[in-house]
Every structure is written in C-alpha cells, then in structure tokens.
Amino acid sequence: MSTELPKTFDPAEIEARWYDHWETKGLFRPERPDATPYTIVNPPPNVTGSLHIGHALDNTLQDIVIRYERLRGKDALWVVGTDHAGIATQMVVERQMEERQDKRTNYSREEFVEKVWEWKEESGGTITRQLRRLGCSMDWSREQFTMDEHFTKAVLKVFVDLYEDGLIYRDKRLVNWDPKLKTAISDLEVEQQTIPGSFWHFKYPLADGVTLDNGQDYIEVATTRPETMLADMAVAVHPSDERYASVVGKHVILPITGRRIPIVADEHADPELGSGAVKITPGHDFNDFEVGKRAGIAPADMLNMLDAEANVCQTADGLVPEEYLGLHRFKRDGVDGARELVVQRLKEQGYLIPHIAKTKKGEEQELDAEPRSIATPFGDRGGVVIEPWLTDQWYVNAEELAKGPIAAVKSGEIEIVPKTWEKTFFNWMENIQPWCVSRQLWWGHRIPAWYDDNGNVFVAMTEEEAQAEAGEGVTLARDEDVLDTWFSSALWPFATLGWPENTDLLEKHYPNDLLISGFDILFFWDARMMMQGMKMTGQIPWPRLYLHGLVRAADGAKMSKSKGNVVDPLGLIDQYGADALRFFMAAMESQGRDIKMDEKRVEGYRNFATKLWNATRFCQSNGIGASETLAAPEAKLAVNQWIIGEVAQTVEELDKALADLRFDAAANAIYHFTWDRFCDWYLELIKPVFQGDADSAAAAETRAVAGWALDQILVMLHPFMPFITEELWQAQGDRANYPLITAKWPEPDASVDAHAVAAIDWVIDLTTATRSAKNELGIPPGAKLAAFCPAPSDLAKSTVERSAAAIERLARLTPVTLGEAPDGPAMQVTAGEDVFIVPLEGVIDIDAEKTRLTKALEASQKEVKSLDGRLSNPNFVERAKPEAVEKARADQAHHAAEVERLTAALARLG
Missing domain, CATH: 1.10.730.10 (Isoleucyl-tRNA Synthetase; Domain 1)
Structure with missing residues (x-):
C-alpha cells in the first residue's frame, strides 16, 4: 500500500528524519560478510573545522560512489574521522584562554593537553554533524580520530620503523619558521603574497686593499632584507662574470659587524640582475643555504641572528653590536626594528647607495631605496611573514619513499584521474625535498625520541624501551616536539583499519578501492599516503586517485572571506535542501575542472x-x-x-x-x-x-x-x-x-520490441518539432493544425494508424493525411526521415510574420558581426576584465543561435 504524499515537497522535514533512521538502523554499513568489499576513506577534516563548500563537493562525490556500490551489493565501507590538526587546534584553545586572560604557559604541558581534549569532547563535533546534514552515509560506528590510542600506536611504530631503516633522521637545516606560532611549518602551508617593499643597494668594502679592475674599492650588493646582513657569510658572483673574476677568493669587510667574509663564485648570482653580486646569508635564506653549502660552510657553522620570535640575537661569532640585540626584525607598533636601524647606520656611515628616481615632472630625486612589489611568504595560519630559520628538526627521506609511488603511477598500478595531473605529480615527486616532520607544539603526537646528557638519541615506542637501550642510570629527556599533522594522516587508509594489528577489517578492506580528493592536497596528503602505505604495508593504498577542482565564486574568482564571496553550503541546504545542492555538485563536476557557484x-x-x-x-x-x-x-x-x-x-x-x-x-x-x-x-x-x-x-x-x-x-x-x-x-x-x-x-x-520503441521516439520527434516550429512562428501552442506527409515511411504509416489520438493530443496535429498537401504557404516539420507539410493559410499573417522574422534576423546578424569584431581584437580579449570577455562570448553565442533559428523559421514560411 502506498502512502499519500503531501502536496508540497519539504526537504527540511524529511532530511533529519531519514538520516536518523539510516544511522540508527546501521544501514550505512549493513552486515554483508560474504560480499565483495568496496572501501573509500574521507580526507579527515580538521576537528576544529566547519563545513565549507569544498567539503560539500568532496564529500558529495564520495557519497555518490559509496551509495552506488552499496546498491550494487558490495560490502561498502566509507571510513570517517577527523584530524587532530595540531596548529589549528592549539590556536583555537589558546585563543579561548586569551579571552579569559589566561595563557598556555600558565600550565604544564600535560595540563594544557588535557584542556585540548576537553575542548575536543565539547566542541570538536561540529563538522561531523554538518556532514550528516549533507547526507554522507559514513560508517559512524567506527569513527576515527588521529589521536585515538590505536592510531597513536600506529604513528609511533611508523616513526620508529622509518628511523631504524635510516629514513628518518635529525638534521640542522633551514625551515619555514612562523614567529607568531613559534613552530616550523610545511612549504605547503606557506602562502606567497605580493606586498609593497623596497630594494636597497649597499657598498661592501673590499678587504686588504684589493680593488676591482675599474679601481672600485667595494662590491655593490642589493637586497630586499637589509637586516639579514648581520648574519652575512659570503658575497657570491657568477663564475663567468669578468667584472669580479679578479676578486673571487678575496674578502670583504661587512659594515656594522666588521665580519670578514669571502667572495665566492656560484651560478646562483645572476650577472644581469642588479650589480651581479649578491649577499649570502645561509642561515636565513633557502637559496643562500645551498650556496653556503657549496662554498664549504657546514650547516652547523651557519650564523643565526634571530630568535624564535624573530628578534635579533647574538650570532655565534659575537659580532652583532649590542644596540641591535632584542630588536624585532621589522618595525612594530611604531617602534623601528632591525631593518630600519641597519639602513640608518649604513646611510650614516656612507655605505648606502641611493636610488635615483624621477618625479612626475621629470625631475630627479634621491631615495634610500627603489620601491618594489615583493613576493613575500606568509604563514597560512599565523598570518605573519615566514622567516627561513636554521634549526635542528626531524626529517623524512622523502626522495627514497617517493620511488615506489612514482613507479606505481608510471606502471598504471595507481591511476590518477584526470590523467593531466600526472605531469604535476611526477614533477613534484622527482624533485622532492626532505620532509620536515617535527613541529614545536604541545598538541599532537609526541616524537618518540629521548636524549641523554651527551645528546645521544634513543628512538623507541616507549620510554621504558628507550631507557633499556640507553642503560640503567642514564638520565633521559624526551624530545619536546610533536609530529607534523600530515605525518599521521598519511597512515589513514590502513591505520583506520587496525594496522599494525593484522585485523580482519584490514585484510578485507586494504588496499582501499578509490580516493577522492581536491587537487590542492595532492602533495599534502595523497602522495604521502602513497609513500607511507607502500613502505609500511608493501601495497598501494588504492588503485585510483580522483582529483576534483575547486568551487569558485560565480565570476570564477577564488572564494575568500576577505573578498566576501564565500558561499555557506548549510545556507544553501536550508534554502533548497541537501538533495539539490548535492545534485548541483555532481552535475557541475567535470573531471577536475573548477566549479563556478x-x-x-x-x-x-x-x-x-x-x-x-x-x-x-x-x-x-x-x-x-x-x-x-x-x-x-x-x-x-x-x-x-x-x-x-x-x-x-x-x-x-x-x-x-x-x-x-x-x-x-x-x-x-x-x-x-x-x-x-x-x-x-x-x-x-x-x-x-x-x-x-x-x-x-x-x-x-x-x-x-x-x-x-x-x-x-x-x-x-x-x-x-x-x-x-x-x-x-x-x-x-x-x-x-x-x-x-x-x-x-x-x-x-528485458527484451524490447525495437519497432515499438522507434514508434514512440517518432511521435516524440514529431511533437517536439511541431512545438518548436509553432514557437518560432508565434502560433499558440494549443492550436490544432492539419498535417500532410507526401512520402511516408513504413514507420510513419503504422504509427499514424495506431497512434493518431496520441499525435492529436501531444503534437496538436489533426487530421494527419498520408498524401500530398494543398498549395499555399506552409511550414515543414520532420520526424525521423519523414517530412510533414503543415498549411498556414488563415493560421497566421504570413507577410507580417516574415517581416517580423526578417527584422529580428537582421538585428541578430548585426550583433554577431559587432561581437565578432570585438572578440577578434587582441586588445579587448587581453585587457578587458575577464567577466566582460565572458559576457561578450555568451552574447555572441546567443545571437549566433538566434540567426540560425530565425533563418530556419523564415525557411519554413517558404
């Protein structure tokens, strides 16, 4: 028995009711022990997060796949969980403390971590509730968290195993240091922003009475970061630059510090850029770090001039004058920083080379520096300028771990869809750098390493094991750092299934079948899952990786809070229902292309x-x-x-x-x-x-x-x-x-009678053609018209005979005569290969209709010509706003279609 439906469809009323029913009854993963497994895992959202439009796209696509496979009888498992999100979560809790005039350092590490767990239990479920509103049929009975006890065990085992295999090591290298958060962050968490800046030119005096061939007793260097000269260790020139060939191997005496530093030949110096000579600060610049190593400077000997908060500290050689110590690197709260003081002192001492600029009136003026727009790295969470900082950190030998995934993608064992992403994947993986996995936080997986008083390190699953390795009576202190969040989430496809235990779930559902991910986390997460999965289990994590695009604003711009163009998916669900939003996402998702909202x-x-x-x-x-x-x-x-x-x-x-x-x-x-x-x-x-x-x-x-x-x-x-x-x-x-x-x-x-199918398609073709023709000629849709088919096909004969009532009711053609049409004005319509003549005498004013159609045709032809001219003009296409060009193309397509339609309508009138 059916249940009578209400007259109106109300999505809000049915959504909560059905979701609760599905989840309560365990229908997201029904008992199917003998069924073929099908497994996907969700990219675990931050436990601090809330549903944004990108989540809505990503999870809709996954839910389509898992519901489809469930309907096909599979043992369909969609693993769900959240990421502990080290930096983000610690920031949230610390912000709440600040609101109460409290701070993290008022507590022991253990007490603070306990507060984070309390926050997680009270407030950490926002996004999981929102995923339910979207209709995601995840296996909530096994919801995972990257700080769960079993997951933590897996994380520690991976670290220890990689260390024992020589693939994790401690090293002194430059990292992206966030002075606000006081932690290292990944390259992938650095945002480049172009901001107004300056380009200063300075004199570095040559030592020992040496001069250049032109008699100049200094080398000119230029920089956008003058404060870093306090830690300069060399000046580099290009090996082929004849201007400096005579001084390579000689020295300069740094102003301010008086440090004696060598002039080295290195291809990093561009002879065409500025003076062709560049200052080298290996402890505060990634390129300079490599130049310094090539020049024979060991990382341990590289000078560091900043502390964790980016305030000037004394360098190892003790040459930074006292007046700089404690200054922030930049001007802050109206107080000059190290940058301003360095420029001031160099100017006073005659080492600043002024920039000569011209005013709008053409007059020359002298400036301290050349104004420039500078590409500057910012932390995506801290929001301050990132400082390359020389520090001891833990690294993974990513180059070695990348070999397996590269081979798997090349052989087709892992398929990337769309295939166009393969080139990007190979380019990154084949040039991959060591992966810094340590973070200076309190919330996260504590690195399982202990040190004795002599600095010897002992890596083990537990402190007891480390102590046993160090020996009785040896005092050990645990490493203060935690692991990069992406280190633990890289284990998601297998650690969520019980690894390292050999569980039935792991046996059945690993490798997973598919990963759906935004292309923007291809290297954050996807590639790292390949690396860790292949290394730890000997198997690929999944045979297919699907990368979808971004959801952009209606004008194609990237959504951002600052632009005010962010769309809230929950607002759309409130207004139109989850089903409508989901269908939009699916219909617009075209193999990785971005979606315009x-x-x-x-x-x-x-x-x-x-x-x-x-x-x-x-x-x-x-x-x-x-x-x-x-x-x-x-x-x-x-x-x-x-x-x-x-x-x-x-x-x-x-x-x-x-x-x-x-x-x-x-x-x-x-x-x-x-x-x-x-x-x-x-x-x-x-x-x-x-x-x-x-x-x-x-x-x-x-x-x-x-x-x-x-x-x-x-x-x-x-x-x-x-x-x-x-x-x-x-x-x-x-x-x-x-x-x-x-x-x-x-x-x-079912076996279907082809003739029956053809007959219905024929009636539909005839009806569609007739309705379209009436619309073009301004004939009322309900008007019944006679029709003649002079040379009917066998299909037309049988269909007209059997379905005359349907043709009359749908196409409004009656009577339909299989024979010649009378002379006079008429329109033609077709169904399949059959042509029907529909007399128009007395139906419309033929001459007036021709006049109307001709006038409209000429107007559209004129618009097409005008728009063609505009779109073929490079000045317009290249210089106009993108939305203006797009509108012109849309208008051109519309009028071109109108020309085609109106030409056809005139042809119908004969």
Missing part, C-alpha cells in the same frame, strides 16, 4: 526534485504503486516497451559514467531520463490508458510498468538525491524491511 542552478535542481515529487503523486492518483520485481514486467503496449528500453539505456549510461568517474555525465543521464523521458513524455503518453477502462489489461500492464520504471528512477537517482528518493520509495509501498538505501541496483533483464 551558481545558486540559480541549485534552485533548478530543487525544482527537479519537486517535479519528481509531483510525478509520483500523479502515479499514486492513478493507482501506480511499488514494483514487486527487479526485472522489467512483461509489456505489450508500445509506450511501455519504450519506457523499459529507456530505463535499460539509462542504467547502461550511468554504469559507464560512474565507472569512468564522470559525475557530470552520470547526473546528466539520470536528470534527462527522469525529467524528459519519464515525467514529460511517458506520463503524458499513458494518460489515455487511465482515461479509458481502468480495469483493462492495458491499464494493469501500464500500472505495473510505470511503478517499476519509477522504482528504477528512485534507485538510480538515490546516490545523487538520497533523501527525496528514500521518502518516495517508502511512500510508494510498504517496504520498511527493504529500504532504498540497501535496495538492489537496476537489472532490467
């Missing part, structure tokens, strides 16, 4: 849901209920044979699209079948059956086929729109023990 499209998919709702109500009003068969019912009527064939074709299209991870093609297939073929045509075509004898065999057959076809729609649409489909599925019949979420994917298993 379009709220009108979301609204359109809400209308699509309403259309399906109303179609189901129509079915109910005609006694059409749930189907009792997976295979198609037996059908004799042409219209029923036709819809069965359409279902079979749509299932085939969907299976192919989802196998190819073409989410847009899959959404397009089910959308057009549901809206166009089922709702607009099939339901219209079967109305006469129910207007006759409701108890006839034809009516019974049609009820069975229509109920079956609607069920197939609900199953096929379910991965995209789970809420409305489950509601309609249950409303169509009493199926409490057979919910849609665990129903079976369609298997039509």
Whole structure:
C-alpha cells in the first residue's frame, strides 16, 4: 500500500528524519560478510573545522560512489574521522584562554593537553554533524580520530620503523619558521603574497686593499632584507662574470659587524640582475643555504641572528653590536626594528647607495631605496611573514619513499584521474625535498625520541624501551616536539583499519578501492599516503586517485572571506535542501575542472526534485504503486516497451559514467531520463490508458510498468538525491524491511520490441518539432493544425494508424493525411526521415510574420558581426576584465543561435 504524499515537497522535514533512521538502523554499513568489499576513506577534516563548500563537493562525490556500490551489493565501507590538526587546534584553545586572560604557559604541558581534549569532547563535533546534514552515509560506528590510542600506536611504530631503516633522521637545516606560532611549518602551508617593499643597494668594502679592475674599492650588493646582513657569510658572483673574476677568493669587510667574509663564485648570482653580486646569508635564506653549502660552510657553522620570535640575537661569532640585540626584525607598533636601524647606520656611515628616481615632472630625486612589489611568504595560519630559520628538526627521506609511488603511477598500478595531473605529480615527486616532520607544539603526537646528557638519541615506542637501550642510570629527556599533522594522516587508509594489528577489517578492506580528493592536497596528503602505505604495508593504498577542482565564486574568482564571496553550503541546504545542492555538485563536476557557484542552478535542481515529487503523486492518483520485481514486467503496449528500453539505456549510461568517474555525465543521464523521458513524455503518453477502462489489461500492464520504471528512477537517482528518493520509495509501498538505501541496483533483464520503441521516439520527434516550429512562428501552442506527409515511411504509416489520438493530443496535429498537401504557404516539420507539410493559410499573417522574422534576423546578424569584431581584437580579449570577455562570448553565442533559428523559421514560411 502506498502512502499519500503531501502536496508540497519539504526537504527540511524529511532530511533529519531519514538520516536518523539510516544511522540508527546501521544501514550505512549493513552486515554483508560474504560480499565483495568496496572501501573509500574521507580526507579527515580538521576537528576544529566547519563545513565549507569544498567539503560539500568532496564529500558529495564520495557519497555518490559509496551509495552506488552499496546498491550494487558490495560490502561498502566509507571510513570517517577527523584530524587532530595540531596548529589549528592549539590556536583555537589558546585563543579561548586569551579571552579569559589566561595563557598556555600558565600550565604544564600535560595540563594544557588535557584542556585540548576537553575542548575536543565539547566542541570538536561540529563538522561531523554538518556532514550528516549533507547526507554522507559514513560508517559512524567506527569513527576515527588521529589521536585515538590505536592510531597513536600506529604513528609511533611508523616513526620508529622509518628511523631504524635510516629514513628518518635529525638534521640542522633551514625551515619555514612562523614567529607568531613559534613552530616550523610545511612549504605547503606557506602562502606567497605580493606586498609593497623596497630594494636597497649597499657598498661592501673590499678587504686588504684589493680593488676591482675599474679601481672600485667595494662590491655593490642589493637586497630586499637589509637586516639579514648581520648574519652575512659570503658575497657570491657568477663564475663567468669578468667584472669580479679578479676578486673571487678575496674578502670583504661587512659594515656594522666588521665580519670578514669571502667572495665566492656560484651560478646562483645572476650577472644581469642588479650589480651581479649578491649577499649570502645561509642561515636565513633557502637559496643562500645551498650556496653556503657549496662554498664549504657546514650547516652547523651557519650564523643565526634571530630568535624564535624573530628578534635579533647574538650570532655565534659575537659580532652583532649590542644596540641591535632584542630588536624585532621589522618595525612594530611604531617602534623601528632591525631593518630600519641597519639602513640608518649604513646611510650614516656612507655605505648606502641611493636610488635615483624621477618625479612626475621629470625631475630627479634621491631615495634610500627603489620601491618594489615583493613576493613575500606568509604563514597560512599565523598570518605573519615566514622567516627561513636554521634549526635542528626531524626529517623524512622523502626522495627514497617517493620511488615506489612514482613507479606505481608510471606502471598504471595507481591511476590518477584526470590523467593531466600526472605531469604535476611526477614533477613534484622527482624533485622532492626532505620532509620536515617535527613541529614545536604541545598538541599532537609526541616524537618518540629521548636524549641523554651527551645528546645521544634513543628512538623507541616507549620510554621504558628507550631507557633499556640507553642503560640503567642514564638520565633521559624526551624530545619536546610533536609530529607534523600530515605525518599521521598519511597512515589513514590502513591505520583506520587496525594496522599494525593484522585485523580482519584490514585484510578485507586494504588496499582501499578509490580516493577522492581536491587537487590542492595532492602533495599534502595523497602522495604521502602513497609513500607511507607502500613502505609500511608493501601495497598501494588504492588503485585510483580522483582529483576534483575547486568551487569558485560565480565570476570564477577564488572564494575568500576577505573578498566576501564565500558561499555557506548549510545556507544553501536550508534554502533548497541537501538533495539539490548535492545534485548541483555532481552535475557541475567535470573531471577536475573548477566549479563556478551558481545558486540559480541549485534552485533548478530543487525544482527537479519537486517535479519528481509531483510525478509520483500523479502515479499514486492513478493507482501506480511499488514494483514487486527487479526485472522489467512483461509489456505489450508500445509506450511501455519504450519506457523499459529507456530505463535499460539509462542504467547502461550511468554504469559507464560512474565507472569512468564522470559525475557530470552520470547526473546528466539520470536528470534527462527522469525529467524528459519519464515525467514529460511517458506520463503524458499513458494518460489515455487511465482515461479509458481502468480495469483493462492495458491499464494493469501500464500500472505495473510505470511503478517499476519509477522504482528504477528512485534507485538510480538515490546516490545523487538520497533523501527525496528514500521518502518516495517508502511512500510508494510498504517496504520498511527493504529500504532504498540497501535496495538492489537496476537489472532490467528485458527484451524490447525495437519497432515499438522507434514508434514512440517518432511521435516524440514529431511533437517536439511541431512545438518548436509553432514557437518560432508565434502560433499558440494549443492550436490544432492539419498535417500532410507526401512520402511516408513504413514507420510513419503504422504509427499514424495506431497512434493518431496520441499525435492529436501531444503534437496538436489533426487530421494527419498520408498524401500530398494543398498549395499555399506552409511550414515543414520532420520526424525521423519523414517530412510533414503543415498549411498556414488563415493560421497566421504570413507577410507580417516574415517581416517580423526578417527584422529580428537582421538585428541578430548585426550583433554577431559587432561581437565578432570585438572578440577578434587582441586588445579587448587581453585587457578587458575577464567577466566582460565572458559576457561578450555568451552574447555572441546567443545571437549566433538566434540567426540560425530565425533563418530556419523564415525557411519554413517558404
């Protein structure tokens, strides 16, 4: 028995009810011990996070895949959890402390970590609740957290194993140091921003009375960071630069510090840039670090002039004057910093070479420095300028770990979709640098390393094991640092399944089947999962990696809070329902291309849901209920044979699209079948059956086929729109023990009469063509017109004979004569290979209509010509705003289509 549906579709009312039902009943992972496994893992969102539009896209695509595989009978497992997000979480808790006039350092490390755990229990579930609102069918019964006890055990084991294999080591190198957070951060967490800056030129006096060939007793160097000269250790010139060939190996005496430093030959110096000589500060610049090593300066001997907060400290040689000590690197709160003082002193001492600039009037003026826009690194969380800082950190030999993933992608063992991302992947992996995995935080996985008083290190799973290794009576102190969050999340595909224990879950569900990820974390996370997975388990983590694009603002701009163009997915769900937002995401996702946010499209998919709702109500009003068969019912009527064939074709299209991870093609297939073929045509075509004898065999057959076809729609649409489909599925019949979420994917298993299918397609073609022609000529849609087919095909003869009533009702053509048409003005319409002549004498004013169409045609032709000229002008295309160029292209396409349409309409009038 079906349940009568309300007149209006209300997404909010059904979404919470169905999600609670699915989760409570354990339907996200039903017991299927003997079924083929299918496994995906979610990119674990930060425990501090809330759902943004990128999450909505990423998780919608994953849910489509997992619901599809569940419907296909797989033991479908979607692993869900959150990341402890070291920096982000510590920042949140410290900010809350600041609001209470409290701070982290008022507590011991253990007390602070306890406070973070308290925050996590109280406030850390925001994003998981929001994922439920989106409809994500994750296995919440096994929700994971990267700081869970079993996960922590896995993290420590990986660290220890890599250390014992020589793949983790401690080294003194430059890192990206965030002076606000006082921790090292990854290259991938550094944002380059272009800000106003200056380019200063200084004299570095040559030592020992040496001069250049031109008699100059100094070398000119230029820099955007004058404060770092306090730690300069060399001046570099290009080996082929003849201007400096005579002084390579000689020395300069640094102003301010008086440090004697060598002049070295290195290809890093560009003879065409500035003076061709560059100052080398290996302790505070990544390029200079490499130059310094090539010049024979050991990292341990490189000078550091800043402390953890970017204040000037004394260098190892003690040559920084006292007046600089304690100064911040930059001007801050109105107080000059080291930069300002260095420039001031060099100017006073005559070492500043002024920049000569011209005013708007053409007059020369002298400036301390040349104004420039400078690309500057900022921390994405701390928000301050990142300082390259020389410090001891833990590193992973990423170059060695990258070899397996590179080979796997090259051999096809791991497929990256779309394939265009492979080049980027190889470029990064083949030039990969050591991975700094230590962070100077309190929240996170503490590095399992202990030191004795002599600095010897002991790496072990526990302090007891480290002590046993060090020996009795040796005092040990544990490393203060924690591991980079990405180190632990790299273990997600296997540690979430119980590794390092050999669990049944691990045995069955690893490797996973697919990873869906934004391209922006290809190196943060995806590549590192390949490295750790292959190293730790000997197997790839998954055979396919799908990289989707970003969701951008409607104008194509990247969303950002500062621009005010961020779209809240929860707001869209409130307004249009989760199903509409999900369908938008799927329909717009085209193999990695960025998606432009379009709220009108979301609204359109809400209308699509309403259309399906109303179609189901129509079915109910005609006694059409749930189907009792997976295979198609037996059908004799042409219209029923036709819809069965359409279902079979749509299932085939969907299976192919989802196998190819073409989410847009899959959404397009089910959308057009549901809206166009089922709702607009099939339901219209079967109305006469129910207007006759409701108890006839034809009516019974049609009820069975229509109920079956609607069920197939609900199953096929379910991965995209789970809420409305489950509601309609249950409303169509009493199926409490057979919910849609665990129903079976369609298997039509039907033979279809090709002639019957062709006949219905023919009627649809004729109707569509006639409606279009009427619209072009301004004829009312309901006007009934006579039609003549001078040379009918066999299909036309049989269809007109059997379906004259349908042709009259749908195409509004009556009578239809298979023979010659009378002379006079007429329009032509086609169906398949058949041409119909439709007389227009007395229907419209032919001359007036020709005049109207000609005038409109000329206007569109004029617009096309004008727009073609504008778009072929490089000045316009290259210099105009992108949105203006895009609008011009859209207008050109519109008017070109109008020219084609109006030309065809005039041709119809003869």
